[in-house]
Amino acid sequence: MEPQVNAWSLPGGILGARENLNESVLRQLAEKVDVREVAHLEQLSIFSEPDRMPGPRTVASTFLGLIPRTADPHLPDDTSWHPVAALPEMAFDHRTMVLHAQSRLAAKLSYTNIAFALAPAEFTMSGLREIYCAALGYPVDATNLQRVLTRRAVLTPTGETARVGRSGGRPAALYRFSDRTLRVTDEFAALRPPG
């Protein structure tokens, strides 16, 4: 809509009278963009500038929602996925919202098990590594990723191995996440409680 005809905007809508914000987000994602596999949802900032949009005063409460890499919702025609590294022109304050979400995700990847919400049920270490690289924006060593996540008991080996491609190579072990709910795995970098 004017004055942002060519700009993209995030999905969103009005809070219903008998729902809380989380319910509202899940409802709108399902109704508007057919996204129904939200594995993790958390609040981000509120955007409350009086003139953030034309028209009646609105306050936008933003969320970070994660779905597994394998999800493939049936997007409507006016909707599509965009890599965060190459965002199109975005309406109002929506670019800022996306950047907030990106940095929150990057931060939580380092001290929580939040990747459970991005990975499929079972995966190889190199598959998981791709997810971390994409979300963090820099290369991650699969070796050390394995060690860190194993020490923190974030990963559980399934004992199975993945089938190998036509180019050969040793078959990769399959893992799953020990928990499928957010857990802080590295609480205090410094100033831990004594004992």
Add this chain to the structure above:
Amino acid sequence: MEPQVNAWSLPGGILGARENLNESVLRQLAEKVDVREVAHLEQLSIFSEPDRMPGPRTVASTFLGLIPRTADPHLPDDTSWHPVAALPEMAFDHRTMVLHAQSRLAAKLSYTNIAFALAPAEFTMSGLREIYCAALGYPVDATNLQRVLTRRAVLTPTGETARVGRSGGRPAALYRFSDRTLRVTDEFAALRPPG
């Protein structure tokens, strides 16, 4: 008010038409409880359950506000400070709000310079240690606190020393915070970018 006659509630109020949420918080703290020295303010969760309070539907946006230990606002008669370790009966979901704020503060003390907002302009290490102990709820070693904050360049020595009490002892060196705005000092516990 009914049905929470004897319960305490946090200061708060209605968002004005021409202010954003930050401005609203600062206005309400000043007007309602004479708190005007807010050195740091950040958003916490939104509470949006449809029935969280009787009466018309409200959505509460909560904040963590920090003021220096030396601040002494003139509180109205119906208002007082309460230690988080011994909260009185609290109205509606306000206890949950306080606990959220407490854990956010504790977390940020470990990886940011957020204590600048709690300390006076100049302070001794043992004074700062008391602040950390109170906020974290467990003893903190002044020695290691000094080392950690110095290495991260969070503290700057003033060169001055504090006057010593009547019981003797070596006079303490005075420090100030290098920045008086929030800075992340220990960004990645794990999975740092290479190089």
Add this chain to the structure above:
DNA sequence: ACAAAAGTGTTAGTTGTACACCCATGG
């Protein structure tokens, strides 16, 4: 001289990165 408070040095343990090396598979 002694007690009290502050500051320094040392040690040991944990965690993380980097990288060389070994293993399993397909062609």
Add this chain to the structure above:
DNA sequence: CCATGGGTGTACAACTAACACTTTTGT
């Protein structure tokens, strides 16, 4: 038997907690 991708072991560096020891003051 070689290329390819996966997994393991080791070396090194950084950081922290704990605590003994030294320094500086007032009485």
